[in-house]
Amino acid sequence: MRRHSLTPRQYLILAIVAVCAPLGDTCLSRGMTAVPQISLAQPGALIAAVFTPWIATGIALLIAFFASYLTALSWADLTFVLPATAFGNVIVALLSRFWLHEHISLARWAGILLITLGVGFVAQGPSLTERPAQPAEAEKVGVQ
Amino acid sequence: MTVPFPQATPGVWTAAAMIAAVVLCSTTGEVLTAAAMKSLGDLDEIRARSGLKGAIRAVLTCPLFFAGVSFLALAFFSLLFALNHLNLSLVAPASASLTLVTNAVAGKFLLKENVDRRRWAAAVFVCVGVYLLAH
Numbered sequence: 001m002r003r004h005s006l007t008p009r010q011y012l013i014l015a016i017v018a019v020c021a022p023l024g025d026t027c028l029s030r031g032m033t034a035v036p037q038i039s040l041a042q043p044g045a046l047i048a049a050v051f052t053p054w055i056a057t058g059i060a061l062l063i064a065f066f067a068s069y070l071t072a073l074s075w076a077d078l079t080f081v082l083p084a085t086a087f088g089n090v091i092v093a094l095l096s097r098f099w100l101h102e103h104i105s106l107a108r109w110a111g112i113l114l115i116t117l118g119v120g121f122v123a124q125g126p127s128l129t130e131r132p133a134q135p136a137e138a139e140k141v142g143v144q
Numbered sequence: 145m146t147v148p149f150p151q152a153t154p155g156v157w158t159a160a161a162m163i164a165a166v167v168l169c170s171t172t173g174e175v176l177t178a179a180a181m182k183s184l185g186d187l188d189e190i191r192a193r194s195g196l197k198g199a200i201r202a203v204l205t206c207p208l209f210f211a212g213v214s215f216l217a218l219a220f221f222s223l224l225f226a227l228n229h230l231n232l233s234l235v236a237p238a239s240a241s242l243t244l245v246t247n248a249v250a251g252k253f254l255l256k257e258n259v260d261r262r263r264w265a266a267a268v269f270v271c272v273g274v275y276l277l278a279h
Contacts (some may be wrong), residue, residue: 009188022236028224029232038228046224055224062220070203073181075188078174079251079263082244086270089240089277111276118269121262129258 006127010075013068017081018088020065026092027058076127087119154229162226166239169222171246173215175254180208182255237278241271 006014031054038045049055072081090112096102104112154162184190184202191199203209226235248267252259 025232025236029227029236032224032227035228038225040225046221049224070177070181071187073178074184075186077251077257078178078255079248079257079259079267082174082247083263083266083270086240086244086274089237089274093277107276111273111278114269114273114276116273118266118273121266121269125260125262126258129256 006076010072013071014081014084016068017065017072017085019091020061020068020088021085022088022092024058024061024065027054027061031055031058077129080122080125080127083118083122086115090115159230159234162222162230163235163238163242165222166219166226166235167242167246169215169219170239170243171250173212173217173219174243174247175250176208176212176215178212178251178255180206180212183208233278237274241274244271244274 031052032049034054035045035049035052038049050059069081069085072084093104093108093112097104180203181187184206187199187203190202194202223235223239226239244267248259248264251257
């Protein structure tokens, strides 16, 4: 049953997943709009773009995201982890409102509410699908 | 200050194809990666037992993980390509929202996860929420 509720450390890992993904995407966007348009005939230009500062920062953030994401997937379902990652969009929107003092429209507040509700739904349920124990595993549990 | 290059806007079908490529590659990669991590077991426990090197070795020696990462790399370059032609405010929410739904379907039928009403509702709420947040 321990697997079905998360520890504070596991919540921290989900928070890193949520924050690093949107920040990384924003850095990638900033970097890719600053380079000339790339066509499919120039794959080398796409690789070269990886070494520009904004793209490199974006990649560093996405590596942190990926390491935390893999860890989360080892103890939780994909359909539990993914909605949790979307909460990062809410964090970015709230930061832009209260830190950068940007205007947030009614539609965006509705979006924030819906994402929060969605994440709340999955967070209340079990994090991992219960499966029948394998014979070897059941034996081990029986010994303990 | 960096001045962005002027971008020509692609047609609706081209934009849809770019987003579809990101969604398909991303879903395939995430399903394969999730299957790989489930086959390994709890990484925290592996790290406690065999140290960080042991945990990294366990991940890097799993063939399913490499299949997943290959598709995620394809998704990444598809995303870079899409961002080069389309706005982030279109690409990020559209690909994130659609990926949530395709992953819920793949989670149920391929990974045999228990996608109950609560998780379907969460996928739809987050999907609409991400769309609203971007507009």
